[in-house]
Amino acid sequence: MSIDKNTVGKIARLARIKVSEEEKEVLSGQLSSILKMIEELNAVNTDGVEPLTSVVQMQMYEREDKVTDGAIPDKILTNAPEQTAGFFVVPKVVE
Amino acid sequence: MSNALLKGNTGDWEMVIGLEVHAQVLTKSKLFSGASADFGGAPNAQVSPVDAGMPGMLPVINKECVSKAVRTGLGLNATINNVSIFERKNYFYPDLPQGYQISQYQHPIVGNGEIEIDLPDGTVKKIGIERLHLEQDAGKSLHDQHPQKSYVDLNRSGNPLMEIVSKPDMRTAEEAGAYVTKLRAIVRYLGTCDGNMDEGSMRCDVNVSVRKPGDPLGTRCEIKNVNSVRFVQQAIEYEARRQIELIEGGGKITQETRLFDTKNGTTRSMRSKEDAHDYRYFPDPDLLPLTVDNAFIENIRKTMPELPDAKKKRFVETFGLSAYDAGVLVSEKERAEYFEIAAKGHDPKLAANWVITELLGALNKAEKELKDSPVSAEALGELVGLISNNTISGRIAKEVFAEMFGTGKNPGDIVKDRGLQQVTDTGAIEKLVAEVVRDNADKVAEYKGGKDKLFGFFVGQVLKKSGGKANPGMVNDLLKKKLEE
Numbered sequence: 001m002s003i004d005k006n007t008v009g010k011i012a013r014l015a016r017i018k019v020s021e022e023e024k025e026v027l028s029g030q031l032s033s034i035l036k037m038i039e040e041l042n043a044v045n046t047d048g049v050e051p052l053t054s055v056v057q058m059q060m061y062e063r064e065d066k067v068t069d070g071a072i073p074d075k076i077l078t079n080a081p082e083q084t085a086g087f088f089v090v091p092k093v094v095e
Numbered sequence: 096m097s098n099a100l101l102k103g104n105t106g107d108w109e110m111v112i113g114l115e116v117h118a119q120v121l122t123k124s125k126l127f128s129g130a131s132a133d134f135g136g137a138p139n140a141q142v143s144p145v146d147a148g149m150p151g152m153l154p155v156i157n158k159e160c161v162s163k164a165v166r167t168g169l170g171l172n173a174t175i176n177n178v179s180i181f182e183r184k185n186y187f188y189p190d191l192p193q194g195y196q197i198s199q200y201q202h203p204i205v206g207n208g209e210i211e212i213d214l215p216d217g218t219v220k221k222i223g224i225e226r227l228h229l230e231q232d233a234g235k236s237l238h239d240q241h242p243q244k245s246y247v248d249l250n251r252s253g254n255p256l257m258e259i260v261s262k263p264d265m266r267t268a269e270e271a272g273a274y275v276t277k278l279r280a281i282v283r284y285l286g287t288c289d290g291n292m293d294e295g296s297m298r299c300d301v302n303v304s305v306r307k308p309g310d311p312l313g314t315r316c317e318i319k320n321v322n323s324v325r326f327v328q329q330a331i332e333y334e335a336r337r338q339i340e341l342i343e344g345g346g347k348i349t350q351e352t353r354l355f356d357t358k359n360g361t362t363r364s365m366r367s368k369e370d371a372h373d374y375r376y377f378p379d380p381d382l383l384p385l386t387v388d389n390a391f392i393e394n395i396r397k398t399m400p401e402l403p404d405a406k407k408k409r410f411v412e413t414f415g416l417s418a419y420d421a422g423v424l425v426s427e428k429e430r431a432e433y434f435e436i437a438a439k440g441h442d443p444k445l446a447a448n449w450v451i452t453e454l455l456g457a458l459n460k461a462e463k464e465l466k467d468s469p470v471s472a473e474a475l476g477e478l479v480g481l482i483s484n485n486t487i488s489g490r491i492a493k494e495v496f497a498e499m500f501g502t503g504k505n506p507g508d509i510v511k512d513r514g515l516q517q518v519t520d521t522g523a524i525e526k527l528v529a530e531v532v533r534d535n536a537d538k539v540a541e542y543k544g545g546k547d548k549l550f551g552f553f554v555g556q557v558l559k560k561s562g563g564k565a566n567p568g569m570v571n572d573l574l575k576k577k578l579e580e
Contacts, residue, residue: 065159070130
């Protein structure tokens, strides 16, 4: 499978990354060769093999339902470029 | 429903409706962080670094969310999957600081199920459940505070949601309304969601398409975030009409996300989300698969409460209530509990009548919730008892009830203090009867001349003389005897 320039453009837009026309050309070649390498794995027969989700056999840890965090609005807002009355303030995002 | 089809210029159309309901799991803390999940805190005061999408933070799942999702699954008569997987649903929005929502996609915790909905004509219809999965809520954006800016509060970010997806089994707006109502009753009975639609603990996305009866499914539109049963029905009615007019006018439906405008009852396109459906799901590398073993599921099954349908059946079978009355009583868990206390040791049918007609009527008028009722279930039961054992008549009982509702006093005291006990002393009633007959000699003559209708007048006069306290049955009998003399 190869990735053409249009597909590179679409992925870049979804990821909100600005990519120039020249870069698209380069990336289309690079992404295609990465996929080609991955496709070699298709040669291995994986019938009946469960997906490997962890290299150690363990259960997901589950925590108790207790309030142990939060109540730090000043810290949460520290990096906000703009704030008002405890809210993050961003450019209007509704039409 | 027999009359489910919509008339168009080219013939009849059928609506096909499926619902995605987001129900917030009733917990103290969030799905993957220890911040409070309560509604209505000061902005950004219930946010942990995990919920704010800070780099390096790891999600840790809340046990309670897992058991409540399983509990809800059992309440929907659904299969529980022993293994489910959390995936990342990727999109950009200011109230989604992580840049993705942790959700379940290909392997949800709950699979196929089914619930029954009660329709206004008394029939019951089965609606399939496609799945239930756990996911994080996003934060909240306020767009109306500033002309050029949006304000973002992340308190809701990371709150635990169950997304409950129905099969496209509904054919009318009414059925969709009944489905949401039943789902809400079930999660409230189970204690897994408070069902509070005003506060957004339950929100619906509505999928609507139309087709000619017998045709394959049409293209659907999704109406996002509809937050009341009434709005769900309005949005469906409007959207189906819009689609029919568009198709009959030679147009084509494009699959899209639409918004419901509560002010004018219409839906409109959300064009900005064109790209948004490419969510690029992939398994969240921060989280192992979620496993629930059969012993865990069976332990939850053992604690399942009696659900609305089973309760309704019991009310009909053991108390002899009508299906309608039983339905009204079980529609809210608190209401059913209230009734059972009021009916304990008393005539259940009479108790049901008093709860439904008098109590709910009075609460409605006073704009009060049942939990704030000035009349306790025990007190209402006592009042029902006083009627059954002929201490007071039904008419006096209404007076007593009004005083109970106003003052919170118990009925026995009110009856005693105001001397409202029913007169069942034959001699006393005979005396009143005699007086009435004596004072209305002309009418008695008319009655004896064949004007039977006057009997009611005599009964009324005797009751009036007794201040409403004479036992009406005895008045009837004694009057009849007297007038036949």
